[in-house]
Amino acid sequence: METIKQLSVFLENKGGRINDVAKALGRQGINMHAFSMAETTDFGILRLIVSDVDKAVDVLRAENFAVVLTDVVCISCPNVAGALSGILERLAAHQVFIEYMYAFAQGEKAHIVIRPSDLGECLKWLSEEDCDILEGRQL
Amino acid sequence: MSRDELRDLQGKRLHKLVDLVYHNTPFYRHKMQELDLLPADIRTIDDIVKLPFTTKADLRDNYPVGLLATPMSEIVRIHASSGTTGNPTIVGYTYRDLEIWKEVTARALTAYGVTRGDIVSVGYGYGLFTGGLGAHYGVEHLGATVLPTSTGNTEKHIRLLRDLGVTGLACTPSYALYLAEALHKQGLSADDLKLRIGAFGAEPWTENMRREIEERLGIQAYNIYGLSEIMGPGVAYECGCKDGSHIAEDHFYPEVINPETGEVLPLGQEGELVLTTLTKTGMPLLRYRTKDLTTLMPGTCACGRTSIRFTRILGRSDDMLIIRGINVFPSQVESVILEMPEFAPRYMLVVDRKNNLDTLEVQVELRPDCFSDDMGGMLDLRRKLGERLKSVLSISAEVKLAEPNSLPRSEGKSTRVIDKRVLA
Numbered sequence: 001m002e003t004i005k006q007l008s009v010f011l012e013n014k015g016g017r018i019n020d021v022a023k024a025l026g027r028q029g030i031n032m033h034a035f036s037m038a039e040t041t042d043f044g045i046l047r048l049i050v051s052d053v054d055k056a057v058d059v060l061r062a063e064n065f066a067v068v069l070t071d072v073v074c075i076s077c078p079n080v081a082g083a084l085s086g087i088l089e090r091l092a093a094h095q096v097f098i099e100y101m102y103a104f105a106q107g108e109k110a111h112i113v114i115r116p117s118d119l120g121e122c123l124k125w126l127s128e129e130d131c132d133i134l135e136g137r138q139l
Numbered sequence: 140m141s142r143d144e145l146r147d148l149q150g151k152r153l154h155k156l157v158d159l160v161y162h163n164t165p166f167y168r169h170k171m172q173e174l175d176l177l178p179a180d181i182r183t184i185d186d187i188v189k190l191p192f193t194t195k196a197d198l199r200d201n202y203p204v205g206l207l208a209t210p211m212s213e214i215v216r217i218h219a220s221s222g223t224t225g226n227p228t229i230v231g232y233t234y235r236d237l238e239i240w241k242e243v244t245a246r247a248l249t250a251y252g253v254t255r256g257d258i259v260s261v262g263y264g265y266g267l268f269t270g271g272l273g274a275h276y277g278v279e280h281l282g283a284t285v286l287p288t289s290t291g292n293t294e295k296h297i298r299l300l301r302d303l304g305v306t307g308l309a310c311t312p313s314y315a316l317y318l319a320e321a322l323h324k325q326g327l328s329a330d331d332l333k334l335r336i337g338a339f340g341a342e343p344w345t346e347n348m349r350r351e352i353e354e355r356l357g358i359q360a361y362n363i364y365g366l367s368e369i370m371g372p373g374v375a376y377e378c379g380c381k382d383g384s385h386i387a388e389d390h391f392y393p394e395v396i397n398p399e400t401g402e403v404l405p406l407g408q409e410g411e412l413v414l415t416t417l418t419k420t421g422m423p424l425l426r427y428r429t430k431d432l433t434t435l436m437p438g439t440c441a442c443g444r445t446s447i448r449f450t451r452i453l454g455r456s457d458d459m460l461i462i463r464g465i466n467v468f469p470s471q472v473e474s475v476i477l478e479m480p481e482f483a484p485r486y487m488l489v490v491d492r493k494n495n496l497d498t499l500e501v502q503v504e505l506r507p508d509c510f511s512d513d514m515g516g517m518l519d520l521r522r523k524l525g526e527r528l529k530s531v532l533s534i535s536a537e538v539k540l541a542e543p544n545s546l547p548r549s550e551g552k553s554t555r556v557i558d559k560r561v562l563a
Binding site: 043 | 507511
């Protein structure tokens with residue numbers, strides 16, 4: 001099953017906290033491939049895909065961050081109008097709900113990180129779509 | 140000793156005390172003259188209600204040594220506590236006062252089950268604060284081994300606890316939790332130590348905190364009560380029953396009063412604890428208002444001791460917050476937080492006034508292992524704490540989840556309240 005370990009970090013809403021994470025990872029040569037921030041009035045959850053997830057967990061825990069790993073699915077599809085729609089339609093038709101997702105496009109390709117309600121079902125139906133399911137190394 | 144014999148002894152000691160301060164402390168002589176009182180009017184312990192109260196402000200106003208009942212040459216030690224405002228509070232002890240002090244502290248340690256075979260680490264601050272030296276001499280007087288670790292070097296403290304097989308710990312309850320946390324960080328647990336008994340005091344704490352300390356350090360945790368104005372640690376102590384603290388009544392006479400009116404309350408009613416030092420000669424105090432809120436418990440304890448007990452301190456009448464007209468004690472917030480395993484026992488209360496309405500913000504640390512990627516779950520957790528607080532405090536509080544290890548912590552008395560209200 002091609003899932004990727006995503007790093008989730010608990011952050012208080014105060015200046016410079018995201019940078020504290022970025023700095024800690026940068027110092028250890030860990031690259032951030034993608035991230036998104038979910039926020040409330042007083043705290044947020046920073047979700048990251050990084051080059052070395054195990055090392056990143058150690059680095060951040062040593063700095064007292066609360067960190068958990070979550071399985072997500074990462075896909076790559078053509079960076080053209082309507083490409084994502086077909087994928088989402090397929091998932092919705094099979095009762096796979098999306099808890100959250102984030103994406104970034106680069107040249108001809110678009111990469112999408114999805115946290116689905118059911119990982120197995122999500123992967124199964126995605127394999128029939130015009131998209132590539134990525135492994136961590138491919139990001 | 141029967142209660143009657145004790146009351147007789149207390150009466151005799153009070154009479155002697157009043158005679159001493161009337162003739163040697165101008166402050167008390169003036170106060171008694173204002174009330175038309177002579178030492179001869181105080182014959183039995185029941186006459187104590189005729190005497191004036193002493194407050195922290197009196198100590199401050201008579202700074203530095205105006206309340207001594209003995210020439211300075213008889214004073215062998217001085218302690219000082221930081222005053223919240225103005226002058227520090229100075230207390231002087233005669234040699235005999237120190238003998239009494241170590242005797243009552245040793246009595247407390249005995250009640251906890253400490254014996255000559257124990258090694259007790261004293262993690263109270265040594266110095267002007269009475270906690271360190273007070274506990275120190277009590278341990279020595281008992282014949283156990285004292286390890287004067289003081290506060291500060293937690294890493295070394297843990298190392299010595301482990302290497303020496305230390306069995307007893309005396310410190311503030313918040314420092315005990317800090318130690319437990321530091322232990323955990325080093326990958327150690329209670330099993331790596333031989334600690335079995337803890338004597339905790341100098342700040343109010345809760346039953347939930349007791350459970351947490353006992354669980355994390357693998358010990359029996361007992362309350363030790365004291366205040367520098369009266370003596371220091373050892374004024375009162377819990378026994379194995381952990382059902383109220385026994386007052387060393389042969390040396391300290393307790394009353395509970397209505398803090399508003401000064402009226403003495405019957406046994407079993409909650410109010411402010413007032414203590415009279417029956418045997419001190421350096422700086423004896425008549426009816427000192429402690430500001431500690433508690434209830435005196437009638438009846439003999441299951442342990443067999445006949446000395447009167449008081450219930451866990453419910454807070455201090457001066458750290459009580461009035462928020463939107465409701466009395467709020469930080470200890471209430473603490474007990475709610477300790478009920479929820481998702482939170483660390485660290486919190487901060489921020490009280491403010493916005494648009495003429497008081498607001499209470501409760502900042503609480505999330506335990507790292509209780510964080511989840513699920514935003515809905517995190518919001519539920521915050522809501523759950525908010526609802527619990529509302530039901531306990533009767534006012535709503537805004538909950539702020541804080542990162543692990545982010546809230547300020549002190550190794551001594553915790554400071555957990557920020558009151559930003561500017562009252563006109």
